[in-house]
Amino acid sequence: MAFSPYIDAFTDYLRTGDTRGMNDYCVDATQLKRLAVYRNGFYKGCIDALAANFPVCEKSLGREYFNQLARLYVDHYPPEIGTLVGYGEYFPYFIRDLLEVLEQQESMRLSASLVDLARLDYAWLTSLMSADATQTLTAEKITWLVEHGEDFTQAQVTLSASVDLLRVNAGTLNQWLGFKTNSPDVEPLVLLPEGHMNLSELSQADSAPAVDTVMFWRLNDAVQARLLSVPEVALMRALQDVGVLEKAFAAALALDPSFDVSEVFSACLQNEILDIDLTKYNYKN
Amino acid sequence: MEQVRLKANVSSPQQSRLAGAQLGAGLGLKLEHLDDILALPRADTLPAVESLWFEVHTENYFVAGGPRLNALRSIRDNYDVSFHGVGGSLGYDHQSMHEHIQQVKALINEFQPVLVSEHAVWSRSGGTYFADLMPLPRTQDALQSLVDGVDRFQSGIGRRILIENPSNYLDFTSEMDEPAFLVEAARRSGCGLLIDINNLYLSSKNTGIDAAQYLSQIPVELVGEIHIAGHDPDPELGQALLIDSHASPVDLAVWELLQYALTLFGHQPVLVERDANLPPFAELMNERQQAQDCLEQCRHEAASANVSLGEIR
Numbered sequence: 001m002a003f004s005p006y007i008d009a010f011t012d013y014l015r016t017g018d019t020r021g022m023n024d025y026c027v028d029a030t031q032l033k034r035l036a037v038y039r040n041g042f043y044k045g046c047i048d049a050l051a052a053n054f055p056v057c058e059k060s061l062g063r064e065y066f067n068q069l070a071r072l073y074v075d076h077y078p079p080e081i082g083t084l085v086g087y088g089e090y091f092p093y094f095i096r097d098l099l100e101v102l103e104q105q106e107s108m109r110l111s112a113s114l115v116d117l118a119r120l121d122y123a124w125l126t127s128l129m130s131a132d133a134t135q136t137l138t139a140e141k142i143t144w145l146v147e148h149g150e151d152f153t154q155a156q157v158t159l160s161a162s163v164d165l166l167r168v169n170a171g172t173l174n175q176w177l178g179f180k181t182n183s184p185d186v187e188p189l190v191l192l193p194e195g196h197m198n199l200s201e202l203s204q205a206d207s208a209p210a211v212d213t214v215m216f217w218r219l220n221d222a223v224q225a226r227l228l229s230v231p232e233v234a235l236m237r238a239l240q241d242v243g244v245l246e247k248a249f250a251a252a253l254a255l256d257p258s259f260d261v262s263e264v265f266s267a268c269l270q271n272e273i274l275d276i277d278l279t280k281y282n283y284k285n
Numbered sequence: 286m287e288q289v290r291l292k293a294n295v296s297s298p299q300q301s302r303l304a305g306a307q308l309g310a311g312l313g314l315k316l317e318h319l320d321d322i323l324a325l326p327r328a329d330t331l332p333a334v335e336s337l338w339f340e341v342h343t344e345n346y347f348v349a350g351g352p353r354l355n356a357l358r359s360i361r362d363n364y365d366v367s368f369h370g371v372g373g374s375l376g377y378d379h380q381s382m383h384e385h386i387q388q389v390k391a392l393i394n395e396f397q398p399v400l401v402s403e404h405a406v407w408s409r410s411g412g413t414y415f416a417d418l419m420p421l422p423r424t425q426d427a428l429q430s431l432v433d434g435v436d437r438f439q440s441g442i443g444r445r446i447l448i449e450n451p452s453n454y455l456d457f458t459s460e461m462d463e464p465a466f467l468v469e470a471a472r473r474s475g476c477g478l479l480i481d482i483n484n485l486y487l488s489s490k491n492t493g494i495d496a497a498q499y500l501s502q503i504p505v506e507l508v509g510e511i512h513i514a515g516h517d518p519d520p521e522l523g524q525a526l527l528i529d530s531h532a533s534p535v536d537l538a539v540w541e542l543l544q545y546a547l548t549l550f551g552h553q554p555v556l557v558e559r560d561a562n563l564p565p566f567a568e569l570m571n572e573r574q575q576a577q578d579c580l581e582q583c584r585h586e587a588a589s590a591n592v593s594l595g596e597i598r
Contacts (some may be wrong), residue, residue, distance in 0.1 A: 003426035003456050009375050010419060011410040025422060027456035034455040034491075034526060037519070049416075078413040082372025082385045083344035132350035161349070221352035256451035 001025065014039050016077075046074040049084035054091060054121040056179040057114060068133040069095070084127065092118035114173065116168040118215065120176045122165045127216040127223045130162040137274040144283060157274045159239055162218035165228070170210040173227060217273045224271065231259040239274070304445070305400040305509060308365060308554035309336025310576035312569055313531075315559070319356050319567035323363070337573070338365040338399065340556050344372045349387050357396065366507035367400035367510070368393065369479075372414060375420045375434030375448065376407035382434070386441035393442055400510055400554065401446040402479045405436065405467055407430055408491055422467040423459035428473075435474035436477070447479040447509045452529040453488040463488070464502035478508035480550070482543045482560075483535070487516055500546055508550045513543050513576065532561035534596045535572055543576070547583035557578060 001024075007023035019032045026032055032234060050070040051058045058066040077090050096115045137157055145152040213233045216225050228236065231252035238248035249261045268274050293440065308377040325334050339360055346357060360366060373385060393401065421427045431448075439446055449475075450467060461469075465565030471478055480503065489496040519526035543555065555576045559569055 001422060001424050001426075001460075003377075003424060003430060005423050006427075006457075007407065007410050011415075014415055014419075015413070025457050027458060031455040034522075037454045037526070037528060038417055038419055042415045045416035079416055080412055081381075082374060082409060083347045083415050084416055085345060085347050097325055100292070128351050129348040129353070130350060132354075148389075162351075220353060251404065 010038075014042055016165060043071060043074060045084060046079060046087065047071060049087045050074075053086070053088045053125050054118055055115075056117050056121050056176050057091075057095075059179045060114065060117055069098070072098070086125065088122065092122060113169060113172055116172040117176050117179070119166055120168065120173065122214050123166050123214070124180075124225070127162045127164050127218050128210050130160075130218065131273060133160045133162070133275055134274040135277055136160070136272045137269065137276040138272075139269055141276060141278060141283065142269075145278075147282065148281065149279060152242060153249070155276060156243050157239065157245060158243055159236065160217060160273045162216070162223075163236075163273050164216045164237055165233070165240070166216075167211050167213050170212050173206060173212055173214050173225065174278050177225070217271060219271050229256075231256040232264060235264065298315050301359075305365075305367065305554045307336070308338050308367075308399060309580055310573050311340055311365075311554060311556045312573050313340035313556065313558045314339040314341045314357075314360060314366070315558065315563055316353065316356055318569070319359070319564055323359060327363075329550040336457065337576070338367065338554070340367045340400075340558075343368040343370040343389055343392060343401075345502065346392055353523075356372065359501070361396050365399045366396060367402065367556075368396070368398040369449075370401075370403040371418065372408060372416075373434070373438055374401045374407050374409035374414075375403050375438060376405065376419075376427065376431045377434070378407065378409040379430075379434050379437050381409055381412075382437055382441070386438060389438075390442045400447060401442065401444050402449060402510060403435075404451060405448045406451050420451055420453065420457060422457045423454070423461050423463060425460060428461075428466055428470060431470050432473045435470065435476050439476060440473065445476060447477040449479040449481050450482040450484050450488075452481075453492050453494075454526060454528075456492050462499075462502075462591065463494070464499050464535050468507065471507045478503060478507045478547060479510040479512060480508055481512040481514070482546055483512065483514040483516055483539050484529060486536070486539050486542055487529055490524075496542055497545065500549055503550075505550050508553055511543065511546060511550070511553045511555045512558055513539055513555065515539075530561060531558050534568075535575075538556060540575070540579070544579055544582070547579060548586075552584055554579055 006025050010023065012021050013035060019035055020121055021037060022032060023029055026035075047067055047070040050073065051066060054066075061069065069245065073088070073091055073094050079087050091113055095118055099115065127237060142152050161175070213228045214225060215228050215232075215236065216223055218224070233250040234255050235248045238251040239245075242248065245265070249265075252259045252261065252264070302434075322339070325337075327334070343355065346354060348354060357366070368389070370389065373382065373389075389401075404418050405421065406417050407421060408417060408419055421431060435446065435448060448467065448470065450463060453463075459466075467478055470476070480500070485496050485499060488494055489499070513535050514529065514531045515532040515535050516527045517533055518524050519528055547553065547555075557569065557572045557576055559572075563569075
């Protein structure tokens with residue numbers, strides 16, 4: 001019996017459920033239906049991982065409905081690497097694409113906010129698993145720079161690896177937090193026509209002012225989340241793009257001259273969201 | 286219920302020459318139980334905790350940082366740990382192994398696990414990871430493929446590993462039986478064997494093999510660890526098809542088979558696995574204590590004792 005054809009037949013079975021290719025490899029053809037143990041195990045592992053990685057989506061839809069959606073995802077985007085940690089990278093976009101298809105089917109409705117809930121779920125997970133900060137900018141380091149005659153506002157800084165910024169429809173973060181914390185005030189997602197927001201509405205919302213920017217970051221092993229004000233968004237984006245504090249402050253102040261830079265900067269330090277490489281300054285702790 | 290009496294045919298089981306021989310009974314680490322574990326008294330103040338160790342599924346720690354790794358660090362500070370891989374796909378698709386091995390190696394470098402193990406199965410093909418333990422046909426081609434995978438894995442991590450016998454749910458066309466297949470894989474690759482007693486029990490019930498005969502074909506010097514776990518009947522086929530669920534307490538018949546295996550293999554690290562339907566930590570510690578008692582009994586009883594074994598055939 002050749003090995004590769006066996007693997008090919010088994011692979012085909014796992015992907016399609018068609019047992020015919022496995023006939024030649026089973027001692028007792030009447031037991032072929034037992035192959036389902038392996039296929040079920042494959043789907044269960046993937047679906048359980050998606051439920052763990054998208055807990056708010058799962059809660060908002062209910063497990064049964066979530067499982068249907070997750071199974072479709074597994075069919076389209078099966079895992080490629082030998083771990084399910086982080087599986088579901090494309091899940092939010094899969095939901096978005098599915099919405100497009102389902103828009104034309106009156107029998108099945110998904111709330112457009114599900115896309116944002118999935119994005120928030122994955123951003124939270126990504127922040128949770130991101131690399132530990134090793135070069136956190138602290139008040140002590142700033143003092144050291146000043147004492148050594150350096151203008152710290154010109155220093156190159158970066159956002160910590162755990163920081164993630166994403167734009168979502170207004171109000172979605174509160175909805176997500178409600179599910180995440182099992183708040184009794186949160187209603188399950190409405191799967192009926194009146195609760196449906198179609199993609200064109202979603203598109204309008206995305207370009208309209210009713211969009212929130214959410215920042216996730218990790219502090220003391222716990223993921224934090226908050227909405228950013230417009231000048232805060234400008235500051236963070238400038239830090240992401242340019243990485244110079246003075247320019248980031250200027251970007252924020254350009255939008256709101258009354259913006260309290262020192263207060264936000266202090267909060268950044270307390271929350272350990274900025275990194276700085278002090279190697280070129282010969283800094284020694 | 287058929288009762289089978291078996292007589293262990295070894296007079297004095299040799300001790301394993303593999304790493305980890307000092308370990309007693311361990312538990313699969315569930316982070317849900319982290320606080321309970323860290324609240325345990327120190328081993329030097331409570332004998333029951335002495336020789337306790339924890340096993341983790343290696344791939345669950347393929348993360349860049351964060352609380353999961355920190356939790357494992359806190360466990361490692363207090364207990365021995367072992368790494369048990371489920372996604373290595375040693376049996377097939379070795380071209381994709383490099384990055385996987387590098388991640389395992391990085392974890393090994395940091396945590397220095399006492400034991401490292403994987404499965405004698407395949408799980409990756411055609412660019413897809415199938416997230417379960419897929420059976421290999423026991424043929425010469427498949428054997429060589431498994432040996433190549435073990436070679437690559439061991440070379441990559443710089444450590445000897447153990448490979449685990451799978452749960453079998455049906456018979457595939459084969460050229461040799463499973464003990465011969467695994468022993469030959471171990472001989473050629475230099476790896477050891479992890480004998481999963483629950484898997485063996487399921488295979489015996491699902492495919493009709495003789496569990497005692499199976500164990501008698503395994504050279505003691507190859508054995509480096511033993512697993513026990515719970516199983517459940519298939520929802521459709523019932524007792525005719527037992528599923529390796531890890532969602533129930535260890536079955537009485539598996540405990541009995543463990544006792545028998547210990548008479549053959551002598552003291553081995555024994556791991557109680559539980560991955561679903563998690564009970565309170567205290568319940569798992571009770572099962573772990575039962576396994577520890579089996580090890581103590583093994584240590585003190587004559588190896589030639591008769592062992593009563595139920596429902597093996």
